[in-house]
Amino acid sequence: MAMFIRVDVDNSVIEKTSGLAQKLVEVCPVKIFKPGSAPNTVEVVEENVDECTLCDLCMQATEGVKVVKLYE
Ligand code: SF4
Numbered sequence: 001m002a003m004f005i006r007v008d009v010d011n012s013v014i015e016k017t018s019g020l021a022q023k024l025v026e027v028c029p030v031k032i033f034k035p036g037s038a039p040n041t042v043e044v045v046e047e048n049v050d051e052c053t054l055c056d057l058c059m060q061a062t063e064g065v066k067v068v069k070l071y072e
């Protein structure tokens with residue numbers, strides 16, 4: 001379980017935009033997203049979540065992803 005970061009994914013938002021799931025898989029520099037079992041969805045790769053650099057690219061791509069800092 002990640003200690004510092006939580007990544008929330010709302011696939012009901014992501015699947016509405018064609019190609020968005022694939023874009024998320026490609027955009028994250030530390031591979032936090034992988035293709036989900038249903039078409040046009042993603043899953044979070046939990047073991048990579050703490051590698052998140054807070055680069056914001058996923059949230060710029062969609063409102064269907066929220067990166068939450070668990071520390072401050
Ligand atoms: S903020 Fe950047 S590193 Fe973190 S999940 Fe999004 S794309 Fe990946």
